[in-house]
Amino acid sequence: MTPIKADIAVVGGGLGGVAAALAALRRGRRVVLSEEYAWLGGQLTSQAVPPDEHVWVEQFGVTASYRALREGIRQYYREAYPLTDAARRDRHLNPGRGRVSRLCHEPRVALAVITKMLAPHLSSGRLTVLQPHVPVAAATVDGTVRSVTLRHKETGEETTVEAAFVLDATETGDLLPLTGTAYVTGAESRAETGEPSAPEHGDPANVQSIAWCFVFDHVEGEDHAIERPADYDRWRALAPGFWGDAMLSFTAPSPRTLEPETRTFNVNPPYATVGRDEAHGDDPGDLDLWVFRRIAARETFLPGSLESDIVLANWPQLDYLGGSVIDTPDREEHLRAAKAQSRAFVHWLQTEAPRPDGGAGWPGLRLRGDVVGTDDGFAQAPYIRESRRIRAMRTVVEQDVAVALRGHGRPATFPDSVGVGMYRIDLHPSTGGDNYIDVECAPFEIPLGALVPVATKNLLPAAKNIGTTHITNGAYRLHPVEWNIGESAGELAAFCLDRSLTPAEVCSKPELVSRFQAVLVEAGVEIHWPEIIGY
Template sequence: MEAEVLVIGGGLGGVAAALAALRAGRKVVLTEEFDWLGGQLTSQAVPPDENSWVEQFGATASYRTVREGIRDYYRRHFPLTERSRAWRHLNPGAGHVSRLCHEPRVAVAVLEAMLAPYRGSGRLRVLQPYRPVSAETDGDRVSAVTVAHRDGDDEITVTAPYVLDATETGELLPLTGTEYVTGFEAQSETGEPSAPDVAQPLNMQAASVCFALDHVDGDHTVDKPARYGFWRTYQPDFWGGPLFSLSAPHPRTKEIVEREFTPNPDDDPLAVVADQRLSPGDSNLWTFRRIAARRNFADGAYESDITLVNWPMIDYLPGPVFDVPDAAEHLTAARELSYSFLYWLQTEAPRPDGGTGYPGLRLRGDVMGSADGLAQAPYIRESRRIRAERTVVEQDLSLAVRGDAGAVEYPDSVGIGMYRIDLHPSTGGDHYLDVASCPFQIPLGALLPERMENLLPAGKNIGTTHITNGCYRLHPVEWNVGEVAGALAAFCLERGTSPRSVRNAPDLLADFQKRLTDEGVELRWPEIAAY
């Protein structure tokens, strides 16, 4: 099969990359391993982690189209109350983590609708479910990638002038021999204040297998997992107690705090303020990542709220889920951890009335689109990362380092983002790392491998460090990175040039940046005057 732009991986970055290349008139092949396009927003089931100003600025125009498309879908197809239907910034789940907590299947519908015209015209071919298994290279160029059907032996080899790696773990990097890093870099290499003295390539952020729950009458307790006894007593050295508890360390202070767990509180969804500048919102785990608030809908439409379990208790710490011989075993164990925590919630979790367990908790695999009840894919917080022409380091954007000067401004900016450097506990035994950051830019140099000429990262595999990945890994930034990668491939095909030349030739860079701004990509944060 041939294409002009080949995008391997159909997560947020992959879909954004495909759309950008398609809007520029290019023929695209897009592959995806799981049943849903959308990655962390859909198959991984994580509500969007976004900056506090996302309703006004701080994301690309096409990302805003996705967000508003989700709200419009609810207004067209769901039995919302009149108050909720009129709510301009409708938050279907009224979750505290995001202004747009929603059921993942809705995002799938919106993304598919955005791609539909290109599928119909034949300019887009989607190979699903396919995963990359090998690649051919010619010097510093990728000449072909072979993908295999997830459930069988069928293989397809695709050639294209530009190949984009939008996989969740940077799978094309080892397949193509592209230089990359994993885990913690050494402070001697990056100069980062929070980096260790010695590099720790297998020390990566925990992955998590999320799941959805509601709470209804009856006993919905799952079968006791085989290794429940192990997980029930599992206690990381730095945690301060067993992992299975409603008590857990605060990510910023490390002090042990008690979370509430109150299924179906009779709260007003329109009164929820989802702004993590004011509060992280995790004091009540039920409403933290709630994806359907029953009070948003007509009486009786939903028996219960639906909440998304992406909590500290399911962060998998025993080992990395890639680049180790036993990666598959770790992925299996991560799913077992999530089942075990569900069983603990149903049978042993302390209740306010003095009892234990919530047997009315019901696993909603239908909401996840999976047969086993859990999310189709693990939530991957940290990918392989290219060795890039420009690597973003902690001192580029740390508030403690930069202060009132703000983050470093890059002349080759191709987007913006904002989130605290938010690192979850890691496979090497490190605690949370939470560093205040400044609103930052995305440098084009972070998308350019040191050596490879036609391979571009289109997700969490850009030139960040273990530390700065903690704020470049979120939904709107991943989308921005993918959109730029797709646009860059199309621009290079149109101009007969290379990505490296675009960055290093002032006229080409100016033309490309203008192309991005014309498409609604914000390159700099606005200056806001306070009155």
């Protein structure tokens, strides 16, 4: 079959991949974008997780195109949903009124907005989207990736894409081993990185847990309990030593104190003002599991529109600790087990979970596959927190961003910044048996050097696979940061093509860095945090 030719191949259609494709397309480049799952958007859509964002997101600290995505989601609700008058007038509409974010929403609404953003480029013919495709091979000569071979997940048919630049936006950095790009996995040792939170001994298989999320509502008086899973007793007995109870419970360690903490679960509670004003303060917002990641609140819509709130479950009890899905022959088994753990938790919620009235279980909890685009109510894809990471010209370490180590909370700056982000270093319990690692983090910048591999000349990371460590990945992995990484990678590829440069050449010359930063700023990428004094 004749190869598809493009200026830029973006492999992986998560948030970083979509942002990278849009950035390259607005520069007039021809792009091939591939994605493994049915929905583009990754953690926001196929993984079903509403955005984790910083406290200033409504004012600053994200790119213009990410802000357009957020506002597009709100506008979709205003145009298509029966909102109350108060909700329709709310400039900062939060359809789910969840506590994790100022914008908790259904994943398919984000998909609709992403589809709209890409539509004109599909019509122009400059964008080709291949779904559902996974990368299976690559041809690399003298450090230059000549082509990538993609396989259709259902038919097995293979397609080869030849491009001047290849961007790896897959969830686990799948192009890195295929292209011979140097990379790191898991936890580096303290001796290697100097990070106080790093373990004494490194372990490539020690990664943050994955979670297989699901969406549900509650119909009073009906029985929607799923059949008891055959392996239910296995999961019912699972109780890691640091957990404080069985994982099938409402108990989990507090990320901040590491002490076991019992959450509440109030089904369809009456309206209360939610949305954290102090998103990175002492209250992480997760003490009640129902409202934490609620994605559609009844009070947002006209009376009678929803029988029940709609809730996304992405809770500690779903964290799969059984093994890494990176560089292992057991990947598929771990994926099946992660989903099995979540299925067992659903059954426990429906049949055994302690209710406030003294009873057990909510059989009226109903899985909502229609909301996530599946038959069973579980997300199309697992929620991935950690990827392979390139060996980069600059690796961000804990000392760069941790407040305690820097002695202040002012922004962590880099002279070659290509974007900004903000989140605590938030590592979930890991496959190596670690409890949470939670470190207060300053607002940070994204150094260009973290996007440039030490050797491969025309491959760029465009997701969670940049030059971070196991520790700092915990802050650089969230939705708006991934989008910013992808957008800057797409811009960098176009910048290099326009000037016959390599990313390493741009990174190594301050005058080229400045010129590239000017291009980013013109495109609406914030490369520095504002200085705020007083009120």
